[in-house]
Amino acid sequence: MRIGILGAGGMAAALGGAWTVAGHDVVIGGRNQGRAEQTARRIGAAGHGSLVNAAGHGDVILVAVPAAEAPQLVGSLAGSLAGRTVIDCTNSLVPTSDGPMLNTGGTTPVARQLAGAAPDAHVVKAFNLCHVSIWTLRPPTFEGVPLAVPYCADHAEAAAATETLISSIGCTPAPCGGLERAAYLEATAALAIGLWWAGQQPRTAFPLPAEAPPR
Numbered sequence: 001m002r003i004g005i006l007g008a009g010g011m012a013a014a015l016g017g018a019w020t021v022a023g024h025d026v027v028i029g030g031r032n033q034g035r036a037e038q039t040a041r042r043i044g045a046a047g048h049g050s051l052v053n054a055a056g057h058g059d060v061i062l063v064a065v066p067a068a069e070a071p072q073l074v075g076s077l078a079g080s081l082a083g084r085t086v087i088d089c090t091n092s093l094v095p096t097s098d099g100p101m102l103n104t105g106g107t108t109p110v111a112r113q114l115a116g117a118a119p120d121a122h123v124v125k126a127f128n129l130c131h132v133s134i135w136t137l138r139p140p141t142f143e144g145v146p147l148a149v150p151y152c153a154d155h156a157e158a159a160a161a162t163e164t165l166i167s168s169i170g171c172t173p174a175p176c177g178g179l180e181r182a183a184y185l186e187a188t189a190a191l192a193i194g195l196w197w198a199g200q201q202p203r204t205a206f207p208l209p210a211e212a213p214p215r
């Protein structure tokens, strides 16, 4: 799959590196060409270029910039992003003495803001729950179980592309409904990071009965 990445930092390198190892054609797009080139070379990506280059390269575009910058950036690239799958891995968090809080005030999730900024793009929320280091594991497996990657998507083709990307790095896709539910993924990140900062292991907080859930 052709993947363009907006951003050349930690998440671009970790997810871009995992997808490159999985055989995908990854282009790192940065506002700073030196950093984009350095990141692309480090992970063995197919190439690097400007943000516009990356937006035009991918069947799938990963938005890996700060959440506060993402809506304006995506809006400026809306023409190139039309018809493409745009994966939003951002977390809009502000640290407080009570733990990390959603900078969106819990109102309009970042993913919905991106969908509004680029109405013809197919926005998906995914890959925001785990720390950057988790995406460098080959594969990310815990107690012998592959990492589940929750995602929210409205568009069937975008959901399928996201599932392909998740499966190709040895993880299990976990569909969580439409983009309306992206707010829950963003809030879950705030809760999980707060637990982690408080010295807890968030995944131990979610044990459920072994039997199948009621339907």
Ligand SMILES: NC(=O)c1ccc[n+]([C@@H]2O[C@H](COP(=O)([O-])OP(=O)(O)OC[C@H]3O[C@@H](n4cnc5c(N)ncnc54)[C@H](OP(=O)(O)O)[C@@H]3O)[C@@H](O)[C@H]2O)c1
Binding pocket: 006, 007, 008, 009, 010, 011, 012, 030, 031, 032, 035, 051, 063, 064, 065, 066, 067, 069, 073, 089, 090, 091, 092, 127, 128, 129, 130, 131, 132, 133
């Ligand atoms: N780190 C984590 O553990 C983690 C986990 C899950 C989700 N996330 C989310 O993933 C996103 C990226 O995080 P990261 O850790 O990769 O951050 P990072 O290492 O700081 O990289 C951010 C990248 O965004 C670029 N950037 C910043 N403002 C920009 C703008 N206005 N226009 C274009 N590019 C811009 C930076 O450009 P320069 O290279 O020029 O500085 C940099 O390449 C964030 O939204 C974060 O919340 C992070």
